[in-house]
């Protein structure tokens with residue numbers, strides 16, 4: 001009990017006994033997960049297991065039938081409109097495809113959150129946009145349109161935009177979709193470097209096993225409606241959990 005309370009205190013995000021059904025399909029059946037603050041946690045699991053739905057609870061876009069979802073200790077399902085808005089503004093989101101606006105150049109895409117959510121003037125916005133573009137090493141492409149960028153560059157611009165509000169938590173859903181394995185490794189390395197520099201909590205949903213494990217502080221395995229195990233990379237290698245070993249393609253003894 002005491003351990004559970006301590007874990008929750010250090011957690012940026014906690015899921016407690018989360019259950020959800022869509023019609024007769026029971027997607028989540030008691031999901032418990034603590035996402036430690038300032039670390040990178042990766043959620044892996046088969047397609048359709050309910051990974052993206054977990055991120056939707058955290059964003060307050062979907063509500064569990066039972067259980068609770070806490071962000072910085074506050075229950076998301078119980079938040080009112082204002083609290084939800086405030087909580088969302090502390091999150092950065094990078095979903096599949098980077099979701100850049102095709103009709104805007106890179107600069108305008110990255111400036112968008114500041115123009116929409118702050119009263120900053122253009123001469124105050126400019127250094128902030130250029131700082132994030134430089135951090136993601138795409139400052140030379142500020143004038144380009146998304147269609148003129150490589151897949152990897154689009155993801156980097158997507159993260160530059162997601163970081164514009166200096167989020168405490170950044171959620172990633174399949175951030176390397178569509179990239180070749182080598183570019184995926186570069187992107188993960190850069191994302192890990194930025195996470196360590198800025199110190200936000202990263203929660204990454206990924207199919208990219210085992211590549212994504214390189215940057216994980218913890219890997220959570222979602223299957224059959226709950227988290228089967230949540231392990232550090234060092235613990236992974238020695239895990240005797242049959243499902244973990246199956247994912248890692250280790251032979252069962």
Ligand SMILES: Nc1ncnc2c1ncn2[C@@H]1O[C@H](COP(=O)(O)OP(=O)(O)OP(=O)(O)O)[C@@H](O)[C@H]1O
Pocket residue numbers: 022027045046047048049050051052053054
């Ligand atoms: N709004 C919805 N209405 C009905 N069913 C839904 C809804 N959203 C998700 N589901 C179902 O819940 C299950 C989990 O969906 P989710 O998108 O979380 O899967 P996932 O683990 O992210 O899969 P993938 O790896 O393919 O992205 C799926 O079977 C999906 O069909």
Ligand SMILES: [Mg+2]
Pocket residue numbers: 051052053173
């Ligand atoms: Mg998904």
